[in-house]
Amino acid sequence: xxxxxxxxxxxxxxxxxxxxxxxxxxxxxxxxxxxxxxxxxxxxxxxxxxxxxxxxxxxxxxxxxxxxxxxxxxxxxxxxxxxxxxxxxxxxxxxxxxxxxxxxxxxxxxxxxxxxxxxxxxxxxxxxxxxxxxxxxxxxxxxxxxxxxxxxxxxxxxxxxxxxxxxxxxxxxxxxxxxxxxxxxxxxxxxxxxxxxxxxxxxxxxxxxxxxxxxxxxxxxxxxxxxxxxxxxxxxxxxxxxxxxxxxxxxxxxxx
Amino acid sequence: xxxxxxxxxxxxxxxxxxxxxxxxxxxxxxxxxxxxxxxxxxxxxxxxxxxxxxxxxxxxxxxxxxxxxxxxxxxxxxxxxxxxxxxxxxxxxxxxxxxxxxxxxxxxxxxxxxxxxxxxxxxxxxxxxxxxxxxxxxxxxxxxxxxxxxxxxxxxxxxxxxxxxxxxxxxxxxxxxxxxxxxxxxxxxxxxxxxxxxxxxxxxxxxxxxxxxxxxxxxxxxxxxxxxxxxxxxxxxxxxxxxxxxxxxxxxxxxxxxxxxxxxxxxxxxxxxxxxxxxxxxxxxxxxxxxxxxxxxxxxxxxxxxxxxxxxxxxxxxxxxxxxxxxxxxxxxxxxxxxxxxxxxxxxxxxxxxxxxxxxxxx
Numbered sequence: 001x002x003x004x005x006x007x008x009x010x011x012x013x014x015x016x017x018x019x020x021x022x023x024x025x026x027x028x029x030x031x032x033x034x035x036x037x038x039x040x041x042x043x044x045x046x047x048x049x050x051x052x053x054x055x056x057x058x059x060x061x062x063x064x065x066x067x068x069x070x071x072x073x074x075x076x077x078x079x080x081x082x083x084x085x086x087x088x089x090x091x092x093x094x095x096x097x098x099x100x101x102x103x104x105x106x107x108x109x110x111x112x113x114x115x116x117x118x119x120x121x122x123x124x125x126x127x128x129x130x131x132x133x134x135x136x137x138x139x140x141x142x143x144x145x146x147x148x149x150x151x152x153x154x155x156x157x158x159x160x161x162x163x164x165x166x167x168x169x170x171x172x173x174x175x176x177x178x179x180x181x182x183x184x185x186x187x188x189x190x191x192x193x194x195x196x197x198x199x200x201x202x203x204x205x206x207x208x209x210x211x212x213x214x215x216x217x218x219x220x221x222x223x224x225x226x227x228x229x230x231x232x233x234x235x236x237x238x239x240x241x242x243x244x245x246x247x248x249x250x251x252x253x254x255x256x
Numbered sequence: 257x258x259x260x261x262x263x264x265x266x267x268x269x270x271x272x273x274x275x276x277x278x279x280x281x282x283x284x285x286x287x288x289x290x291x292x293x294x295x296x297x298x299x300x301x302x303x304x305x306x307x308x309x310x311x312x313x314x315x316x317x318x319x320x321x322x323x324x325x326x327x328x329x330x331x332x333x334x335x336x337x338x339x340x341x342x343x344x345x346x347x348x349x350x351x352x353x354x355x356x357x358x359x360x361x362x363x364x365x366x367x368x369x370x371x372x373x374x375x376x377x378x379x380x381x382x383x384x385x386x387x388x389x390x391x392x393x394x395x396x397x398x399x400x401x402x403x404x405x406x407x408x409x410x411x412x413x414x415x416x417x418x419x420x421x422x423x424x425x426x427x428x429x430x431x432x433x434x435x436x437x438x439x440x441x442x443x444x445x446x447x448x449x450x451x452x453x454x455x456x457x458x459x460x461x462x463x464x465x466x467x468x469x470x471x472x473x474x475x476x477x478x479x480x481x482x483x484x485x486x487x488x489x490x491x492x493x494x495x496x497x498x499x500x501x502x503x504x505x506x507x508x509x510x511x512x513x514x515x516x517x518x519x520x521x522x523x524x525x526x527x528x529x530x531x532x533x534x535x536x537x538x539x540x541x542x543x544x545x546x547x548x549x550x551x552x553x554x555x556x557x558x559x560x561x562x563x564x565x566x567x568x569x570x571x572x573x574x575x576x577x578x579x580x581x582x583x584x585x586x587x588x589x590x591x592x593x594x595x596x597x598x599x600x601x602x603x604x605x606x607x608x609x610x611x612x613x614x615x616x617x618x619x
Contacts, residue, residue: 066518085526093524103519107537107617116533117523149617169523 015078017042017172017204018063023072025055025062025228032058034228036072040173045205047215047236050225051251056208059225060175063206064095077172093121096166100178102158104150110137110161111146117169129168136164140194156187160194167198174198176207212256216240224248323581336585337592340576344589347412347572356403357415360392364418372607374614408486412567414596416486420558420568424493425551431494432501433540437531439506450502457499462557465492470564489561497554504546508539541615548608552601569593 018040025033033055040046048056061067062074065081065088074081076091105113114133118124124132137143140160142153150158159179166174176195180188192214199205199218209215215222215236222239224232224247232239232248240256243249285295316331319338326333337344342354349357367388371381396415399405411419438450457465469492470485477483512535520530540547559570567575573589576582582589 064522066521089524089526092522095522097518097522099515099519101515103513103515105516105519105534105538107541107615117525120529120533121524151617165523 014041016040017077018206019073019075020063021073023062023069023074025058025067025069025071032228033062033069036230038223038230040204040206042172043202043204044220045199045203045218046207046221046223047219048206048208048223048225049210049212049215049251049255050231054225055228056225057177060097060177060206060208063173063175064092064097066097089121093117093169094172096169096171096174098159098162098166098174098176098179100181102150102155102162102182104158104162104165106150109147109149110142110153113150113161114165114168117165121169132168133164136167137161139167139197140164154187155183156190159183159187159191163191163194163198173204173206176205176209178208178210180209180211210255212240224251226251326585332588333585334588334592336576336582336588340579340582343413344569344572344576345414347416347567348410349412349415350404350406350410353398353404353406356395356398356406357411357413360395361415361418363388363392363395364422374611408484411486413572414569416561416566417558417568417570419486420490420493420561421555423490424497424554424558428494428497428554429501429547429551431498433505433536435498435502436505436509439502440509454499454502457496458503462492462496463560463563465496466560466564468492485564486566489564489566493554493558497550500550501547504543504550505539507546508541508543509535511542512539541612544608544612544615548605552604555600555604556597569596 016039018038020036020038023033023036024031036059038059048059050056058067062069062081063076069081077094079087079091081088081091104110105116108116111130111133114136115124115126115129118129118132119126122129134143134146137146140163142157142160142164145153145157145161150161153161163174163179179195180191183191188211192211195205195207195214196218205218207214207219219236221233222236223230224239224243224245226247232243232245234244239248240252243252286292311331313332316329317334318326318329318331319334321333321335323333323335323339326335346354346357367385370376371385394400395403396411396419397406397408435450435454438446439454441447441450466489469488473488474482516534516538517530520534525533559568561568562571562574570593573593577586577589
């Protein structure tokens, strides 16, 4: 934890891997995201929290263009997101995403779920892709399920497979959109453990979650969003012990 | 303490009224006064209808006699089938060349049976099909290896029915998928074209399309150019079927959760890979039952080509019946024909059920 923080501090001057400048997004007339400015350094772990409807999911979905922004700039690893489909595909291949509802491909086995990206996007030979997939399945401790279909696994197992599927693309950044919200309580820990391991290995992570324990132990920065704005961001110690804004205080009093 | 309890529970048997023949009768045939009434009614109807039918079809019937012998009996004259079998099945295909369409049909059947196993669905299968289709075409048309040319106007009977329906289905299905994808497209031109096409085709009966292809279409061609009649009918069937398949497939596409698209997108898969590897395999599986419905009706609708004077298996049967010698035996002929259609249709629908079961992955 201390290590990762010092490394982040020393890289403060290096080029950020994600840069968002004055970004706005509307759904019809509804202003979902307003004037977002965010810079993420390589290896930084950011936890985003806020009440539902505050735009936190929309924000991270903009980073791999699952949602389109209408104003401002988003630059991921040197590539600016625009309507250019080639750029979008390039960014998506570099940015892994884990969804609330796992979104595994139910017609493919676990191992086929994992090799799909490497084989068709990275053009990795099948055998090599399978070795890579097995390595990541072992990492999330689920290798023995490789030949099963997603429908035969528990929620926690499915989410770990989903994380492994993203990792197989060897991403620069991982986005987590409420990864534990759809899980039964006894399965939350197994998924969080995988995420904590991943953080320890220096992955750049943006995590939308309500798991404040995770935020305290892993995050370099905790961000609070409300009404489509970034209200406050700080290191977890300051954020939880000494929140600056009234809205943050209210939110924290409701969930802690 | 636990052991005796479990032993006791194992010994408990369901009440006698729920098992055995009596139980089965009770739950299936007499479970309410309404169903009991229906059961009794059905039994009475069967008692009235079945014996006369058996008498007619089996006891008083002749199976392989001359037409004259049939005049003297009350029962069915099944002899009409064996006596005219060659014409009903092969129609006007030239004498002495019968082995060609028969071999072609066997090839087609063998190919279908071979393709049933999912483990054989590889790229090589497409080539096997392509090569065999060329062989079948050559067998039918001839002109090489000492086989005299048989013009398509002489193709008739069961081979014609199978050609129209199988080629119709095989070409129409992928075409329909493209139309369905086109209708979902974000590009307005493609979307509009697909919608207009689908709605226009679905707005007219197949018969009028067949008429157009055989009567109107040649008017637009320059003089001296003519397109084969069978091919024109086939094109009409394909165009017609594709529109229906498109709507069925669109239903499957709409049933796909957004998350599947998003997961594929977030891996960086492009549009065609997303569709081919993630969306279509699932969507097409969902729509197996309605697709088979469409394909079955295509198979049966090919009999409509009689109105443009193509002699499919229905028309050859009708021609047989116009022979004064056999004119009175339409019942027998049509029952035979119905059985022939039924065998093909039932094979298709039972295969689709098997496929559905195999593709089920427990979600």
